[in-house]
Amino acid sequence: FLGDRLLRDGVWSRPRAWLAIVPACLGGCVLLAAFAKEQVSRTKVLLMALSGFVVVLLSFTIFGLNSEYEPTLSTFVNRINYAAAFGAGMLFAAILYLVSSARTGRFQQVILSLALIGFVLFAMLGNWAMSRPWTLSWMMQKHVRQVVVDNRSAFKSGDTIMLMNSPRYVMWSPVFDGAWDFQNMVRLTLNDPKINGGVVSERLEVKSGAVVDVSHNYVCATYPFKAMHALIATESVVVPICSGNDFVDVVTKRGMGFELDSSMPALWRSQLQLSSRGQSVH
Numbered sequence: 001f002l003g004d005r006l007l008r009d010g011v012w013s014r015p016r017a018w019l020a021i022v023p024a025c026l027g028g029c030v031l032l033a034a035f036a037k038e039q040v041s042r043t044k045v046l047l048m049a050l051s052g053f054v055v056v057l058l059s060f061t062i063f064g065l066n067s068e069y070e071p072t073l074s075t076f077v078n079r080i081n082y083a084a085a086f087g088a089g090m091l092f093a094a095i096l097y098l099v100s101s102a103r104t105g106r107f108q109q110v111i112l113s114l115a116l117i118g119f120v121l122f123a124m125l126g127n128w129a130m131s132r133p134w135t136l137s138w139m140m141q142k143h144v145r146q147v148v149v150d151n152r153s154a155f156k157s158g159d160t161i162m163l164m165n166s167p168r169y170v171m172w173s174p175v176f177d178g179a180w181d182f183q184n185m186v187r188l189t190l191n192d193p194k195i196n197g198g199v200v201s202e203r204l205e206v207k208s209g210a211v212v213d214v215s216h217n218y219v220c221a222t223y224p225f226k227a228m229h230a231l232i233a234t235e236s237v238v239v240p241i242c243s244g245n246d247f248v249d250v251v252t253k254r255g256m257g258f259e260l261d262s263s264m265p266a267l268w269r270s271q272l273q274l275s276s277r278g279q280s281v282h
Helices: 004-009 015-035 042-061 076-100 106-150 179-190 244-254 264-276
Strands: 160-164 196-199 204-206 210-215 218-224 228-232 237-241
Touching (some): 076 106, 106 179, 160 179, 160 218, 160 244, 179 196, 179 218, 196 218, 204 264, 228 244, 237 244, 244 264
Parallel strands (some): 160 196, 160 228
Antiparallel strands (some): 204 210
């Protein structure tokens, strides 16, 4: 709410952020102090704590047999924590109430207020820190989209645009990873459902007539060299691609940034030779 500069530079570089944080904490303290006067039976609180624990346990149990979906805080897989977060909130609230209700009056209000202040500050600063990769990803997405807009006249319906020298991820935040996101962005931007879009990555296989995106032996997309363009993100330019050799040459000279495996050009040239002889690239 304080604008792009606050999101980009972080909370510590913008002291005005505390104008929002401090009132939020004080307001929460007032509410907790008011609710603290209400009496809740200990049995109901213990039942809520038990329910929260069961929710956490069951929400993670369904992922127990899948090693690719382990509980994590930072990556995009953290979506599996949704149900557990609800249960953890129930458990936290119950424990907090039991601790604060050990005494009455001012002690209870102080405990609840301090707990709320700590929780709000942790949540606020943690959210700002974890949102940084998403902010950078969004900025890169805007840049790539602008390059597409600036070169609109170079593309015709049915053409293929291959994104090069762009990060596929910023830490846990995706930028553009393949046809499922980049192609959709290009089609919406150009208002053309026949435009094809792909992203250069280690998944690609280069054949004599096309580039194929293969993931776990599944063909995600095929991009023919006919009417192909390379969008080089760091240079904000679009370069025509006419053949497999052109594709490998452009990637080698202008698209090897952002940790693309340095062995890929040699592998792609080997695949081209096999494909030209009619042999399988696998």
